[in-house]
Amino acid sequence: MRPRKTRTPEAVAFGAALLLLRTWAGRTQHEIATAAKITKEMISNYERGVAYPALPTLLALLPALGADFCDLQRAIKETTDDPPARLERMRRMGKAMQEIVARLGQEGT
Secondary structure: OOOOOOOOHHHHHHHHHHHHHHHHHOOOHHHHHHHHOOOHHHHHHHHHOOOOOOHHHHHHHHHHHOOOHHHHHHHHHHHHHOHHHHHHHHHHHHHHHHHHHHHHHHHOO
16 A cells, blocks of 8 residues: 655654654664565655555554554654754764664674
């Protein structure tokens, strides 16, 4: 099934929450798409808010993100207060966490 190409407030909120969950998980669009058995382009469309998934796709996305509906609800709340500023902070935090994990991995070898 093709994603619905609608830029509604709901699609934008879902996309921001998806990006936040993916950042928290420290995973790429490709990794999430592969785990959920969808295309990377679909993940990109969702994150940009130009499409939103059907329920079966959502049910495949959440485990790929290591998340559940409660996590999705929290992420939507986090991103709807001040989306641009909050998302930028979350991206920076996600990158910083990835760098810390990578350094810890290098020290352990």
